[in-house]
Amino acid sequence: MTPGPGRRLIPAYLVTGGRSTPSGPALDRLAVLLRTDAELPPGAGTEQRRLCGLLDPGALTVVECAAHLELPVSATVFLATDLVASGHLRARPPIPRAGEIDRSLVERLLVGLRSLH
Amino acid sequence: MDSVPSTDRGGIGYLPSAAETLMKLVVTGPFGVGKTTLIRTLSEIETLHTEEAMTQAGEGLDDTAGLPEKTTTTVAVDFGRLTVQDDLVLYMFGTPGQERFLPLWEDIARGALGALVMVDTRRLEDSFAVMDMVEEQGLPYAVAVNRFPDAPAHPDEVLRKHLDLDPATPLVQCDARERRGSIDALIALAEHALTRLPAPQEAS
Numbered sequence: 321m322t323p324g325p326g327r328r329l330i331p332a333y334l335v336t337g338g339r340s341t342p343s344g345p346a347l348d349r350l351a352v353l354l355r356t357d358a359e360l361p362p363g364a365g366t367e368q369r370r371l372c373g374l375l376d377p378g379a380l381t382v383v384e385c386a387a388h389l390e391l392p393v394s395a396t397v398f399l400a401t402d403l404v405a406s407g408h409l410r411a412r413p414p415i416p417r418a419g420e421i422d423r424s425l426v427e428r429l430l431v432g433l434r435s436l437h
Numbered sequence: 438m439d440s441v442p443s444t445d446r447g448g449i450g451y452l453p454s455a456a457e458t459l460m461k462l463v464v465t466g467p468f469g470v471g472k473t474t475l476i477r478t479l480s481e482i483e484t485l486h487t488e489e490a491m492t493q494a495g496e497g498l499d500d501t502a503g504l505p506e507k508t509t510t511t512v513a514v515d516f517g518r519l520t521v522q523d524d525l526v527l528y529m530f531g532t533p534g535q536e537r538f539l540p541l542w543e544d545i546a547r548g549a550l551g552a553l554v555m556v557d558t559r560r561l562e563d564s565f566a567v568m569d570m571v572e573e574q575g576l577p578y579a580v581a582v583n584r585f586p587d588a589p590a591h592p593d594e595v596l597r598k599h600l601d602l603d604p605a606t607p608l609v610q611c612d613a614r615e616r617r618g619s620i621d622a623l624i625a626l627a628e629h630a631l632t633r634l635p636a637p638q639e640a641s
Contacts, residue, residue, distance in 0.1 A: 349545070350459045350528060352452060378451025381459065381528070383516065387485035388449060394490070414459040414548075421460070421550060425525075426631045429460060429550070432521030433624050437617060 347397045347404075349383040350414035358407045367391070371399050372408055381414075450482035456520065461528040462626065463546050465571065466555030467563035471583040472531035473515045475555065475613035479529065479620065480517025487514050489541050512538060514545065527623075534567030543574070551577035551630045553622055555613070558588045561599055568600070577633045579607040579626040581619075605632070 355375040360368060370389055374380070380388070386396035403409040416425060464472045477484045488511045515531040530545050532538065534554070546552065552571045556564045564580075571578045582596060591599075593608055602608060607625035611618030 348548075350461060352459070374449070377449070379454070380449070380452060383487060383528075384450075384482075384485060384518075386487045387516075390488075392490055393487050415457060416460070416548070421548070421630075421634070423631060423634050423637055425458070425460070426550065426627055426634065428525055429521055429527065430624065430627050430631070432525055433620055433627060436519075436521070436620055 347382050347400055347411055348414050349386075349393055349397075350381050351400075352379050352381055352412040352414070353385060353400055354379045354410045354412070356408055356410055360408060367395075367399055368403060368408075371396070371403065375409065448483065450518070452526070453520070453523070455523045456526045457524045459526050459528060460550055461530060461545075461548065462550045462623070463542075463552040463576070464529050464531045464555065465534040465542075465552050466567055467534060467557070467560070470555040470557050470564070471585075471613035472555055475553075475581070475583070475619050475622070476515055476517040476529045476531050478614055478616055479519050479623070481520060482518050484515050484517045486516070488512070489514055491538065491541060512541065514541070534564075534570060536566065536570060539570070542570070546574060546576055549576065551579070551626050553626050554578050554580050556580055556582045556596075556600065557585060558582060558591055558596065559585070561596075564600070577626070577630040579609060579622065579629050581613075581622040581625075582608065582610040583613045584610055605629070 353371075353375055355372060360372055364372075367389070371385060374385060374388055382396055382400060383393055385391075385400070386393045389396065391399070400409055400411060404411045416422070464476055466472055473484060491510050491512055512533060517529050519527045519529065521527050530549075532542055532545050534542075552574075554564060554567055554571055568578070568580075580600065580602065584590070593610065596602075596610075597608055600608075607629050609618070609622045609625045611622050613619060
Protein backbone atom coordinates (compact mmCIF):
# COMPACT_ATOMS: atom_id res chain seq x y z
CA MET A 321 0.00 0.00 0.00
CA THR A 322 1.31 3.42 -0.90
CA PRO A 323 0.55 6.43 1.24
CA GLY A 324 -1.17 9.33 -0.45
CA PRO A 325 0.47 12.67 -1.07
CA GLY A 326 0.13 13.57 2.59
CA ARG A 327 2.56 14.87 5.13
CA ARG A 328 6.14 13.81 5.01
CA LEU A 329 7.36 11.71 7.86
CA ILE A 330 8.94 13.73 10.62
CA PRO A 331 12.45 12.61 11.45
CA ALA A 332 12.34 10.61 14.66
CA TYR A 333 15.11 12.70 16.24
CA LEU A 334 12.87 15.78 16.18
CA VAL A 335 10.33 13.96 18.29
CA THR A 336 12.78 12.40 20.68
CA GLY A 337 14.95 15.46 21.19
CA GLY A 338 17.96 13.44 20.12
CA ARG A 339 17.63 10.84 22.85
CA SER A 340 18.00 7.21 22.03
CA THR A 341 16.05 5.75 24.95
CA PRO A 342 12.67 6.86 26.27
CA SER A 343 12.08 8.09 29.80
CA GLY A 344 10.42 4.90 30.97
CA PRO A 345 9.88 1.26 30.09
CA ALA A 346 9.22 0.78 26.38
CA LEU A 347 5.56 0.55 25.49
CA ASP A 348 4.25 -2.34 23.45
CA ARG A 349 2.79 -1.39 20.07
CA LEU A 350 -0.55 -2.66 21.37
CA ALA A 351 -0.41 -0.72 24.64
CA VAL A 352 -3.65 1.26 24.97
CA LEU A 353 -3.21 5.01 25.40
CA LEU A 354 -5.79 7.17 27.16
CA ARG A 355 -5.86 10.91 27.74
CA THR A 356 -5.96 12.22 31.31
CA ASP A 357 -7.55 15.49 32.41
CA ALA A 358 -4.17 17.19 32.79
CA GLU A 359 -3.79 20.25 30.56
CA LEU A 360 -0.73 20.43 28.36
CA PRO A 361 1.65 23.26 29.32
CA PRO A 362 1.82 26.22 26.88
CA GLY A 363 5.30 25.17 25.81
CA ALA A 364 4.31 21.67 24.72
CA GLY A 365 5.57 20.61 21.31
CA THR A 366 3.50 20.15 18.17
CA GLU A 367 3.75 16.38 18.19
CA GLN A 368 2.80 16.21 21.87
CA ARG A 369 -0.26 18.32 21.08
CA ARG A 370 -1.19 16.18 18.09
CA LEU A 371 -1.00 12.97 20.11
CA CYS A 372 -3.02 14.39 23.01
CA GLY A 373 -5.52 15.89 20.58
CA LEU A 374 -5.94 12.56 18.83
CA LEU A 375 -6.64 10.86 22.15
CA ASP A 376 -9.00 13.50 23.55
CA PRO A 377 -12.14 11.75 22.22
CA GLY A 378 -11.14 8.17 23.05
CA ALA A 379 -8.54 5.43 23.49
CA LEU A 380 -6.23 3.96 20.85
CA THR A 381 -3.26 1.62 20.77
CA VAL A 382 0.26 2.95 20.22
CA VAL A 383 0.36 1.56 16.68
CA GLU A 384 -2.96 3.17 15.75
CA CYS A 385 -1.70 6.53 17.06
CA ALA A 386 1.46 6.10 14.98
CA ALA A 387 -0.59 5.46 11.86
CA HIS A 388 -2.94 8.39 12.39
CA LEU A 389 -0.10 10.80 13.19
CA GLU A 390 2.10 9.39 10.38
CA LEU A 391 4.94 8.84 12.81
CA PRO A 392 7.18 5.78 13.15
CA VAL A 393 6.07 3.45 15.94
CA SER A 394 9.38 4.01 17.73
CA ALA A 395 8.87 7.79 17.78
CA THR A 396 5.29 7.37 18.97
CA VAL A 397 6.55 5.19 21.83
CA PHE A 398 8.94 8.00 22.79
CA LEU A 399 6.23 10.63 22.74
CA ALA A 400 3.75 8.50 24.64
CA THR A 401 6.27 7.43 27.27
CA ASP A 402 7.12 11.04 28.03
CA LEU A 403 3.46 12.05 28.17
CA VAL A 404 2.71 9.16 30.52
CA ALA A 405 5.61 10.24 32.74
CA SER A 406 4.27 13.82 32.80
CA GLY A 407 0.74 12.63 33.62
CA HIS A 408 -0.92 13.70 30.36
CA LEU A 409 -1.58 10.17 29.15
CA ARG A 410 -2.24 6.84 30.77
CA ALA A 411 -0.98 3.63 29.20
CA ARG A 412 -2.49 0.21 29.69
CA PRO A 413 -0.35 -2.74 28.70
CA PRO A 414 -2.04 -5.12 26.28
CA ILE A 415 -3.63 -8.13 27.91
CA PRO A 416 -2.23 -10.71 27.40
CA ARG A 417 1.33 -9.47 27.57
CA ALA A 418 3.68 -11.06 25.08
CA GLY A 419 4.04 -14.76 25.73
CA GLU A 420 1.00 -15.05 27.96
CA ILE A 421 -1.47 -16.49 25.50
CA ASP A 422 -3.27 -19.36 27.18
CA ARG A 423 -5.83 -21.91 26.10
CA SER A 424 -8.84 -20.16 27.56
CA LEU A 425 -8.00 -17.04 25.58
CA VAL A 426 -7.65 -18.91 22.29
CA GLU A 427 -10.85 -20.82 23.02
CA ARG A 428 -12.68 -17.52 23.54
CA LEU A 429 -11.18 -16.24 20.30
CA LEU A 430 -12.48 -19.30 18.47
CA VAL A 431 -15.98 -18.91 19.89
CA GLY A 432 -15.95 -15.30 18.77
CA LEU A 433 -14.62 -16.02 15.28
CA ARG A 434 -17.18 -18.77 14.71
CA SER A 435 -19.95 -16.39 15.73
CA LEU A 436 -18.81 -13.93 13.05
CA HIS A 437 -19.66 -16.38 10.28
CA MET B 438 -24.36 -0.41 21.78
CA ASP B 439 -21.10 -0.70 23.65
CA SER B 440 -19.81 -3.42 21.37
CA VAL B 441 -19.85 -1.18 18.33
CA PRO B 442 -16.80 1.03 18.07
CA SER B 443 -17.94 4.61 18.32
CA THR B 444 -18.09 6.38 15.03
CA ASP B 445 -16.34 9.65 15.59
CA ARG B 446 -15.90 12.79 13.60
CA GLY B 447 -12.62 11.82 11.94
CA GLY B 448 -13.60 8.19 11.45
CA ILE B 449 -10.77 7.27 13.78
CA GLY B 450 -12.42 4.18 15.24
CA TYR B 451 -11.64 4.57 18.92
CA LEU B 452 -11.44 1.45 21.05
CA PRO B 453 -14.64 0.69 22.93
CA SER B 454 -14.07 0.83 26.68
CA ALA B 455 -15.08 -2.83 26.97
CA ALA B 456 -12.14 -3.89 24.75
CA GLU B 457 -9.84 -5.15 27.47
CA THR B 458 -8.03 -7.99 25.79
CA LEU B 459 -6.02 -7.29 22.66
CA MET B 460 -4.55 -10.15 20.66
CA LYS B 461 -2.60 -10.05 17.43
CA LEU B 462 -1.64 -12.23 14.55
CA VAL B 463 0.64 -11.76 11.58
CA VAL B 464 -0.54 -12.02 7.98
CA THR B 465 2.49 -12.69 5.85
CA GLY B 466 3.55 -13.82 2.41
CA PRO B 467 5.25 -12.49 -0.70
CA PHE B 468 4.42 -9.08 -2.16
CA GLY B 469 1.11 -8.95 -4.00
CA VAL B 470 -0.28 -12.14 -2.48
CA GLY B 471 -3.27 -10.39 -0.91
CA LYS B 472 -2.23 -9.66 2.67
CA THR B 473 -3.74 -6.20 2.70
CA THR B 474 -6.83 -7.40 0.87
CA LEU B 475 -7.51 -10.02 3.54
CA ILE B 476 -6.94 -7.53 6.33
CA ARG B 477 -9.24 -5.01 4.63
CA THR B 478 -11.92 -7.68 4.25
CA LEU B 479 -11.85 -8.46 7.95
CA SER B 480 -11.03 -5.14 9.57
CA GLU B 481 -13.75 -3.07 11.20
CA ILE B 482 -11.63 0.06 10.90
CA GLU B 483 -10.21 1.48 7.72
CA THR B 484 -6.92 -0.33 7.12
CA LEU B 485 -4.06 1.69 8.60
CA HIS B 486 -0.36 1.57 7.96
CA THR B 487 2.82 2.58 9.67
CA GLU B 488 6.14 3.27 8.03
CA GLU B 489 8.79 1.26 9.81
CA ALA B 490 12.46 2.05 9.40
CA MET B 491 14.74 -0.82 8.52
CA THR B 492 18.39 -0.25 9.28
CA GLN B 493 20.81 -2.71 7.78
CA ALA B 494 23.51 -3.05 5.19
CA GLY B 495 22.27 -2.07 1.76
CA GLU B 496 23.61 -5.22 0.16
CA GLY B 497 21.00 -6.99 -1.89
CA LEU B 498 18.39 -4.29 -1.53
CA ASP B 499 17.36 -3.60 -5.07
CA ASP B 500 15.24 -0.63 -4.04
CA THR B 501 18.30 1.21 -2.80
CA ALA B 502 20.41 0.50 -5.85
CA GLY B 503 22.47 3.52 -6.82
CA LEU B 504 22.33 5.05 -3.37
CA PRO B 505 25.78 4.84 -1.83
CA GLU B 506 26.01 3.22 1.59
CA LYS B 507 22.31 3.46 2.10
CA THR B 508 21.55 1.72 5.36
CA THR B 509 18.00 2.74 6.15
CA THR B 510 14.90 1.94 4.20
CA THR B 511 11.28 2.02 5.23
CA VAL B 512 8.62 -0.57 4.80
CA ALA B 513 4.89 -0.07 5.17
CA VAL B 514 3.10 -2.35 7.59
CA ASP B 515 -0.65 -2.50 7.03
CA PHE B 516 -2.90 -3.46 9.86
CA GLY B 517 -6.53 -3.76 10.83
CA ARG B 518 -8.67 -4.63 13.80
CA LEU B 519 -11.54 -7.04 14.40
CA THR B 520 -13.68 -7.12 17.55
CA VAL B 521 -14.24 -10.81 18.12
CA GLN B 522 -16.19 -10.54 21.35
CA ASP B 523 -17.12 -7.38 23.23
CA ASP B 524 -13.97 -7.46 25.33
CA LEU B 525 -11.68 -9.28 22.88
CA VAL B 526 -10.11 -7.48 19.93
CA LEU B 527 -7.84 -9.08 17.35
CA TYR B 528 -5.23 -7.00 15.51
CA MET B 529 -3.95 -8.26 12.16
CA PHE B 530 -0.55 -7.05 10.95
CA GLY B 531 0.42 -7.53 7.31
CA THR B 532 4.14 -8.10 7.30
CA PRO B 533 6.36 -8.78 4.31
CA GLY B 534 7.91 -12.22 4.52
CA GLN B 535 11.38 -11.38 3.26
CA GLU B 536 14.36 -12.38 5.36
CA ARG B 537 15.67 -8.83 5.24
CA PHE B 538 12.67 -7.67 7.29
CA LEU B 539 13.44 -10.16 10.05
CA PRO B 540 14.02 -7.63 12.87
CA LEU B 541 10.72 -5.92 12.11
CA TRP B 542 9.04 -9.28 11.78
CA GLU B 543 10.29 -10.41 15.17
CA ASP B 544 9.11 -7.20 16.79
CA ILE B 545 5.63 -7.55 15.38
CA ALA B 546 5.40 -11.30 15.94
CA ARG B 547 6.37 -11.12 19.62
CA GLY B 548 3.35 -12.24 21.60
CA ALA B 549 1.35 -13.03 18.47
CA LEU B 550 -1.09 -15.91 18.36
CA GLY B 551 0.46 -17.11 15.11
CA ALA B 552 0.91 -16.33 11.45
CA LEU B 553 -1.25 -16.75 8.41
CA VAL B 554 1.06 -17.46 5.47
CA MET B 555 -0.61 -16.48 2.22
CA VAL B 556 0.10 -18.31 -1.01
CA ASP B 557 -0.61 -17.65 -4.69
CA THR B 558 -0.93 -20.91 -6.66
CA ARG B 559 0.77 -19.29 -9.68
CA ARG B 560 3.97 -18.77 -7.71
CA LEU B 561 4.04 -21.22 -4.86
CA GLU B 562 7.80 -21.02 -4.63
CA ASP B 563 7.59 -17.37 -3.56
CA SER B 564 6.09 -18.56 -0.30
CA PHE B 565 8.77 -21.13 0.53
CA ALA B 566 11.16 -18.61 2.10
CA VAL B 567 8.30 -17.11 4.09
CA MET B 568 7.32 -20.50 5.48
CA ASP B 569 10.94 -21.22 6.36
CA MET B 570 11.19 -17.95 8.23
CA VAL B 571 7.99 -18.52 10.17
CA GLU B 572 9.10 -22.03 11.08
CA GLU B 573 12.43 -20.69 12.30
CA GLN B 574 10.53 -18.26 14.52
CA GLY B 575 8.63 -21.15 16.07
CA LEU B 576 5.36 -19.34 15.48
CA PRO B 577 2.27 -21.51 14.84
CA TYR B 578 1.05 -20.92 11.30
CA ALA B 579 -1.63 -21.87 8.83
CA VAL B 580 -1.43 -21.55 5.06
CA ALA B 581 -4.12 -19.53 3.30
CA VAL B 582 -4.23 -20.06 -0.45
CA ASN B 583 -5.65 -16.91 -2.00
CA ARG B 584 -7.91 -18.02 -4.84
CA PHE B 585 -7.26 -15.40 -7.47
CA PRO B 586 -9.97 -15.58 -10.16
CA ASP B 587 -7.45 -16.19 -12.94
CA ALA B 588 -5.29 -18.64 -11.02
CA PRO B 589 -5.60 -22.37 -11.64
CA ALA B 590 -7.44 -24.28 -8.93
CA HIS B 591 -5.74 -27.28 -7.34
CA PRO B 592 -6.98 -29.80 -4.79
CA ASP B 593 -5.70 -29.34 -1.24
CA GLU B 594 -3.62 -32.54 -1.41
CA VAL B 595 -1.74 -31.35 -4.47
CA LEU B 596 -0.98 -27.99 -2.90
CA ARG B 597 0.11 -29.60 0.35
CA LYS B 598 2.50 -31.83 -1.55
CA HIS B 599 3.99 -28.98 -3.55
CA LEU B 600 4.34 -26.85 -0.43
CA ASP B 601 5.81 -29.82 1.47
CA LEU B 602 3.46 -29.08 4.34
CA ASP B 603 3.59 -30.89 7.63
CA PRO B 604 0.33 -32.90 7.96
CA ALA B 605 -0.50 -30.92 11.12
CA THR B 606 -0.25 -27.53 9.39
CA PRO B 607 -3.68 -26.35 8.26
CA LEU B 608 -4.25 -25.31 4.66
CA VAL B 609 -7.29 -23.24 3.74
CA GLN B 610 -8.29 -22.06 0.28
CA CYS B 611 -10.12 -18.76 0.32
CA ASP B 612 -10.77 -15.58 -1.61
CA ALA B 613 -9.19 -12.78 0.40
CA ARG B 614 -11.96 -10.45 -0.79
CA GLU B 615 -14.64 -12.58 0.90
CA ARG B 616 -15.31 -12.39 4.58
CA ARG B 617 -16.50 -15.91 5.29
CA GLY B 618 -13.51 -17.70 3.80
CA SER B 619 -11.11 -15.22 5.36
CA ILE B 620 -12.64 -15.87 8.78
CA ASP B 621 -12.26 -19.60 8.11
CA ALA B 622 -8.55 -19.01 7.59
CA LEU B 623 -8.34 -17.26 10.98
CA ILE B 624 -10.28 -20.10 12.61
CA ALA B 625 -7.88 -22.67 11.12
CA LEU B 626 -4.94 -20.72 12.51
CA ALA B 627 -6.51 -20.33 15.96
CA GLU B 628 -7.42 -24.03 16.12
CA HIS B 629 -3.86 -24.93 15.18
CA ALA B 630 -2.41 -22.50 17.73
CA LEU B 631 -4.58 -24.15 20.37
CA THR B 632 -3.03 -27.56 19.67
CA ARG B 633 0.39 -26.05 20.24
CA LEU B 634 -0.44 -24.76 23.72
CA PRO B 635 0.10 -26.88 26.82
CA ALA B 636 -2.85 -29.10 27.72
CA PRO B 637 -5.14 -27.77 30.43
CA GLN B 638 -3.55 -28.24 33.83
CA GLU B 639 -5.17 -30.33 36.52
CA ALA B 640 -6.28 -28.32 39.51
CA SER B 641 -3.30 -28.16 41.80
